[in-house]
Amino acid sequence: MKHLAFAANLLATTMLPLTGAADPNPSNWDAVVAEAKGQTVYWNAWGGSPTTNAFIEWAGDQIETRYGVRLEHVKLTDTADAVTRVLSEKQAGQDKDGAIDMIWINGANFASMKEAGLLFGPFAEQLPNWKYVDADGKTVRTDFTVPVEGFEAPWAMAQVVFMYDTADIPAPLPSAAAILEWSKAHPGRFTYPQPPDFLGSTFLKQMLVELAEDTSALAAPVSDDSYDTVTAPLWSFLEELTPTLWREGRAYPANGPRQIQLMNDGEVDLAISFSPSEASTAIANYELPDTVRTFVLDKGTIGNASFVAIPYNSGSKAGAMVLADFLMSPEAQANAQDPNVLGYGTVLNMAALSDEDRARFNALDLGIATLTPAQLGTVQDEPHPSWMTRIADDWQSRYGVQ
DSSP: OHHHHHHHHHHTTOOSOOOOTTOOOTTOHHHHHHHHTTOEEEEEEEOOOHHHHHHHHHHHHHHHHHHOOEEEEEEESOHHHHHHHHHHHHHTTOOSSBSOSEEEEOHHHHHHHHHTTOBOOSOGGGSGGGGGBOTTTSSOSEETTEEOTTSSEEEEEEEOEEEEETTTOOSOOOSHHHHHHHHHHSTTSBOOOOTTSHHHHHHHHHHHHHHOSOOGGGGSOOOHHHHHHHHHHHHHHHHHHGGGSGGGGTOOOSSHHHHHHHHHTTSOSEEEESOTTHHHHHHHTTSSOTTEEEEOOTTOEEEEEEEEEOBTTBSOHHHHHHHHHHHTSHHHHHHHHOTTTTOOBOOBOGGGSOHHHHHHHHTOOOOTTOOOTTTTOOEEOOOOHHHHHHHHHHHHHHHOOO
16 A cells, blocks of 8 residues: 555646547547557556456457457556556656556546546547446446546446355354454454455455444545544454454455465455455355355445556557457456356446347356345445545554564
8 A cells, every 4th residue: 555655646746637649539439440450458457366367368369369459468466556657657758658558447546547647538438338338327437436537447346245154154244243253252263365455455444334433424535534533443343353363463365365265275264355256256166165155244335346447658549448348348248257257247237238148147157155136235335545545554554464
């Protein structure tokens, strides 16, 4: 999160919007496709999941075969590194042919780049496959409360769930209080990734939303006037929870895959996920025992969309738009929702699809551990991105393991 704060502070000094005179026009799709042929798209995306990496490789094969666009996956451990790279290029005057053509982005990183004018667009709602997107029913026009305004394209839906091994936990734990009570009774059997890892920070946000007496302040940027009051229940909860965690809270898994490994090794019985189908996918890949299931909290859990954005100085904007459009296609969305592939939720509106495309989704076996949309319950709004930055930094000072 220190990298993110550094990038955000520097971005605040560069507020002028930047556009290229010869940028491709997404409304003229034939021209975009023609310009894209022969381009290489360097997609900076999290590289910590073999299944995600395999999906990105598949997407690359598809767009190369169909459009002559080559995809290179630049594997990230922290999206803020890509933000910093684009900023550094701007400060060096490299306004063309930047090193990054697309970023898998969310939250504070998107807000910072959008505010500083470091993104190409708007483009998303002019892509051909946008017509299939459920723009009214899903949170694809805001990103952590920040209006998207066409500067990023959605490609997956996510919602917080908790994975639990029914061999050790007989029933779902419906609240933060129930998780705490269970963890006290079963010390060492729960953990979460170490913030500023995205999933670890998500656990903090989820508990904040669950425990805060008034969540209205979370929709606005964090304020010193309200921060201590709003977050007090979270820190009180963590004071009790931390000593009961795996290794007594003296160490944390680095990321989600490591957390899955701990669960598969029988070291923990409970883990957080931002993918309702992750447990089914992991079971299908023999990464979790088939006794694992998922649950959500009774008050609901945080949900959001994953997006891709194009830096202002990309030299392959046309190719990047072709990739973004393909990721929203019914074929790519159905493949991504398959638990044997990714198990991501779709951004599409089933009613907008043809019978043939809808059949792709109807044919999917979502897996033994995947909750139905009705079972996922209430989707809670993401706090403003500044809250994640602040609580992750605060967590580091209180509990961080160096």
